[in-house]
Amino acid sequence: MYKLFLTLLVCLLCTTGFAQDAIVYSPDKQLMLSVGVTNGKPLYSVTYRGKPMLENSPLGLLTNEGDFSTGMKFLGKADSSIDKSYTQDRIKTSQIHYVANRLTLHLENAKQKKISIVFQVSNNDIAFRYEMPAWNETLACVVEKETTGFRFPAASTTFLSTMMDPMAGWKRTTPSYENPYVADAPMHKANRAKEGYIFPGLFRIDNNGWVLISETGVSSLYCASHLSEISADGVYFIEYPSPKHNNGFGSSGAAISLPGVTPWRTITVGNNLKPIVETTIPFDVVEPLYLPSQKYKYGRGTWSWIVWQDNSMNYDDQVKFIDLAASLKYEYILVDALWDANLGKERLHELVKYAQSKGVDVLLWYNSNGAFNDAPQGPRNKMNTSVERKKEMKWLREIGVKGLKVDFWGGDKQETMRLYEDVLSDANDYGLMIFFHGTTLPRGWERMYPNFVGSEAVMASEMLVFLQSVRESEAYNASMHPFIRNTVGSMEFGGTFLNKYLVKSNRERNERLTTDAFQLATAILFQNPIQMFALTPDNLTGAPSFEIDFMKQVPTTWNETVFIDGYPGRFCVIARRSNDRWYIAGVNAIKEPVKLKVDLPMLAGKKVKLYNDNKSKVTYLKEIEIPKNGSCEIEMQPAGGMVITQ
Structure with missing residues (x-):
């Protein structure tokens, strides 16, 4: 009778697509991630202190080399651990000790092409990404879509900001991550967000706790992504940029060299908001991409434009704000848009010398380029090509400018991520710090790019x-x-x-x-x-x-x-x-x-x-x-x- 029972059980499991589960816990055992394959589909779930935070959420990729979301087979897993300490001078804390348990899940699709999903689970944080090997002689791949999703318990409420319509707003300068967040909204809303929601997204899980969803590690090697509107069956999916971003120029997917990886998707969990506010997961799982060319100086600055607006872009008013910065013992003044037309390079050089005589350094505004917006403010078309950018940065270094505010970015496509990285990398060569406005969310960039000093990406x-x-x-x-x-x-x-x-x-x-x-x-x-x-x-x-x-x-x-x-x-x-x-x-x-x-x-x-x-x-x-x-x-x-x- 016992053998008959086992035989029937095995038959039942085979016919129902039994999930072959792997489980990984946080070091303190409070956070648990379970992942497996059911009916050929990879799924994961998350509990914290025994309470559900994410339920039966899908995983997978669709590529031009095959489907890795259905027809998947579980091949095995590997367990390891991570223990590292690092210092970081530009985030919410300076000394970080990151300890996590690592699970690598090995899968194979219907065409016997392999893929791995790597999960790192620390106390209150999960980071995961897809890792693709070279498939025989295939050394290049386009990831067209992700089926990664997040299914929250039904009673959850949301704190989300809608993705702005592409090529809309003032002078077609959107999306720029400048919509407000709406607190405690239901997941299913009457007015659906056709472009989805930006990262990060915060969710209140009934009385069980909180979950923050975001991504990190986006470089020139991938596009940035966001959350879709919730599906009919209750899932928020990872969604790649709209084809309309960047004035319709560039692919909305990601072209990668094999072996290759996706950015990290991050999940921060807590029964209260303390882990949400204090998380360092965007920086824990990434590394610097190059060394700083010098020691960069941070601090405070004045800028005339915010209150005195465009009319203040003249020499006399800028002197007043340099004097203000000196009185406050501030390190910087930002000379904003239109300085090229209203001051010109020679007069600007004089202004930089005056500022330096007062112990104040100068930051300058630039338009990112003119190819995907109609913003008329200059300087334009100085940051979008390597030749012009390097000529301009060489001059900026010669006259003593310390950093640039680069404004009006056109979206989240890989094409734009390359431009962000090119501007940052070239600027480092010339000893310039960079911050971005009219821009996307920074995704681990404080650690990845040593001369990156912040982004607007907020109203x-x-x-x-x-x-x-x-x-x-x-x-x-x-x-x-x-x-x-x-x-x-x-x-x-x-x-x-x-x-x-x-x-x-x-x-x-x-x-x-x-x-x-x-x-x-x-x-x-x-x-x-x-x-x-x-x-x-x-x-x-x-x-x-x-x-x-x-x-x-x-x-x-x-x-x-x-x-x-x-x-x-x-x-x-x-x-x-x-x-x-x-x-x-x-x-x-x-x-x-x-x-x-x-x-x-x-x-x-x-x-x-x-x-x-x-x-x-x-x-x-x-x-x-x-x-x-x-x-x-x-x-x-x-x-x-x-x-x-x-």
Whole structure:
């Protein structure tokens, strides 16, 4: 009877396509990934502390050399572990110890072509990618599509930002990752996102916890991707760029040399938001692609354009902002768009010399090119070809410019990823730092490219100047960024306004609706190694002196980041350490005061400075002492904030 039972069981398993499972745990055993093949389809699932986070989610690739999503056969697996430590000077923490268990799953398709899927599972993080060998004499492949998907439990809610329509918006400059995030939305929505959703995406898994989805390791060797709209059966798929990106130029897939790999897909999991805010997975699984040509200097900068706009692109106004930077002891001034027409190269050289005489270095704006947008601002067509780019960068090095802001990128195709990398690599040869605007999300680039110093890829400060609706939602958006956009990559926001009105006259229109304490807090909450602050010369006399003193001392690089409290779209409190000095910053996005009891063990028993708002929303500074147990009560006013620092 027992033998008959076994025979029937084997027959049943064979006819139902029984999954041949492999399981890998995180080092602390709390996070489990299960993967196998069912009815010829690779599937995986994720649990955290025994609770489901992702269920029966598909894996696979479609290539011009074969289908690796169906008809798959399980060949075997290999287990190993990773233990590495590294330092990184441009992210939320400087010393990282990455420990993970590694599972390599070996599969074969119906045509007996092999492929591997590599999973690395650390405490709270999963990274996985596809690895393709050379198939006999086949040494090149085009990956046309992925069937990688994410199936969340049915009660989950989303914190997502829609991918912008290609070749739309102002002067056909989209997509530029500048749509806002929507908090706690249902997965199935009445208004579907036809272009899908950008990375990263945050999901609340009922009462079980949180999941952050993103990707890292995208270079010139692949396209960037995003999340599709949810399918009828509840799956978000990896989706490659729309064919309309880059004005329709270039493939939407990825051409790779074999053996080759895809970028890493990342999943960060926690029963609270602490692992989401503190994750370093975008950097843990990538390595530098080249060495820095010199030691790059980070810091603070002024820029006239954000408040004084295009009319400030003249020599006299730029001198005023150089003098402002010198007064604040800032390292940089950004000379923005139109300098080529309004100043010219000779006058710009004079401006650079003047700035250097004041101890200030110059960063310059460039249009990425004119082939996939209609933005008229110059300099144009200096960054898009190797010959012009190297001539321009040689001149920039000769006159002492230290870095470039390159704006108006056309999409996520591999063609564009090559241009990003070419600009970064060439700039390093000439000792130039690079940050991008009108751009895609950085995907591990702080570690991969040593002269990369941040990207916009967010509805940033300029939209506060242009739109009343964005000013009204400023606190809401700010409370999102540390949990989503800024947790996976540096975010060049360009904020901290101390003007009451966001115009040169500082009166009558474009009223700022957040408090000064809120603005000071965002200087800490928003992480980027070079921060262009929106201060203006009249702030030196018009703003309270204690606020200017704070802005003179605020750092832009961090040794440690700790989540304190918050909920995206409502409020946020995080702590950052620069050397031995802690800064605790918070903002409130709801319409009532937020009263919190927070634990600050790093400041226990110490006297500290508190920047906060009274009930009239006037910002004040006072000294307080944190109790010896580290527990502290704080209150933040609506559209207000607070900073505690040593």
